[in-house]
Amino acid sequence: MRRLLLFILAATLPALALGQQVLRPTGSFSSDTVKIGLPITYTLVHKHAAKLEIILPGATYNFAPFELVRKDFYPTKTKNGLSTDSAVYTLRTFDTKPVQSISLPVFVLQGKDTIRINGDSSRVILKQLVTKVNEPLQFKAQTDLIPVEERFNWPVLLLWSVVGTLFVSLVWLLxxxxxxxxxxxxxxxxxxxxxxxxxxxxxxxxxxxxxxxxxxxxxxxxxxxxxxxxxxxxxxxxxxxxxxxxxxxxxxxxxxxxxxxxxxxxxxxxxxxxxxxxxxxxxxxxxxxxxxxxxxxxxxxxxxxxxxxxxxxxxxx
Structure with a gap:
């Protein structure tokens, strides 16, 4: 039992030490409010030592309760041994919770291992368009016919043209x-x-x-x-x-x-x-x-x- 505890401690100490050295990423929404189905941008910025290899979340990451629409990554900028990675994620949500939050991490590659560094949580308020729902719901029926523009049936014309051509060709052949x-x-x-x-x-x-x-x-x-x-x-x-x-x-x-x-x-x-x-x-x-x-x-x-x-x-x- 003691050997197991020592092994776990030996495995986690480097990660804890690295986590203390690597800064946490920061993220923020472009707006305080969001509407259902409409896009909103989320900017993720991470500063770290130039010697570290950092990976930002990609398309396969779970952005719940949001959905990823598009991602835009920017080249790494390094100055005085400090590198800055940034990305802008276009998200949308169909969740009806009044307040929704997300926290995107970064991943540090260390040999064959990957260490996850979580960022701060950012919140956004869902703007409700329907404030009151009358029960029971009233359904309005509309049975008036709507005039539809008549369209020429080109496939039928093509079919008759082919049939007519084949018939004339057969008659001429005979x-x-x-x-x-x-x-x-x-x-x-x-x-x-x-x-x-x-x-x-x-x-x-x-x-x-x-x-x-x-x-x-x-x-x-x-x-x-x-x-x-x-x-x-x-x-x-x-x-x-x-x-x-x-x-x-x-x-x-x-x-x-x-x-x-x-x-x-x-x-x-x-x-x-x-x-x-x-x-x-x-x-x-x-x-x-x-x-x-x-x-x-x-x-x-x-x-x-x-x-x-x-x-x-x-x-x-």
Whole structure:
């Protein structure tokens, strides 16, 4: 028993001696009063010998009845062998006690041991916002509807956009070629009807007036239409090149030479039957080429030589 007492005394004497040598830390609140939930700062200052290694409380320390919001440490200042450590703690409390206090210690590192030096206690008064509570409590009900601003449902729009894109992509994947073919046939038919209407108007005007301008416009319209239909620059070809382009077609050769004679020869004062027949031959040939192009478009997936309708070659000028 005596040995145990001697051991305890030997262990505590150095700590007591050190505690007498190390000054106690001092702390103070920035205000005498505090409100529940609102922050208040607590400043801790400790002066000690420069040779001592001191640790101030950190985030893991229990600050009850307060809670730690933020801590700010400042560098150690040493002058004439005396060092000063300081820290500012931002605290808040949700305790309802009228008077609340806190005492923060410092820790002295000595070898493998740590010695705690307690500081003075600092108090703060809790400022009560509610001084009187009526019993029983009165509850006020409010059942009026509050208008809420309508918001656009962007997720639904995005969902429908994705679904719509997938649906259109699927339709195009399955029926895209058919749709393209139908559209091309529609354009071919529309262009041919438009050409036929205007071409007939020029023929009628030429028959009635015999003016070479009407004949020239009819031939120009014929060349421009075939240019678009054949996808070749036929409107820039000479009569000889056009005949060669269509494999020396006798009807085209005969009709174009009659038209050239009437336009450039300036020998007719009125429309003759032969020139009119030449215009009709050109119209009939155009209809033949339209039907050929339509058949090629319908059978786009098959051989381009379907039904013996070959694409005529272009003669380079």
């Amino acid at each position: 029926f895209g070629q058919t749709i393209k073919t139908k559209y091309k046939l529609y354009r071919l038919r529309k262009d041919h009807l438009y050409f036929t209407s205007r071409y007939n108007s020029h023929i009628d005007r030429f028959v009635k007036t015999g003016a070479s301008q009407s004949l020239e416009k009819a031939v120009s319209l014929w060349k421009n239409y075939l240019t678009k239909l054949e996808r070749s620059a036929i409107n820039s070809f000479t009569t000889k090149e056009i005949v060669e382009y269509y494999d020396n077609n006798e009807e085209v050769n005969h009709a174009l030479r009659l038209c050239d004679k009437a336009i450039y020869g300036n020998v007719n004062t009125e429309a003759d039957a032969e020139t009119k027949d030449a215009l009709l031959l050109l119209r009939r040939f155009t209809k033949t080429r339209y039907k050929a192009r339509r058949e090629l478009t319908k059978n786009a997936k098959n051989n381009r030589q379907h039904a013996g309708l070959a694409e005529p070659g272009v003669v380079q000028s």
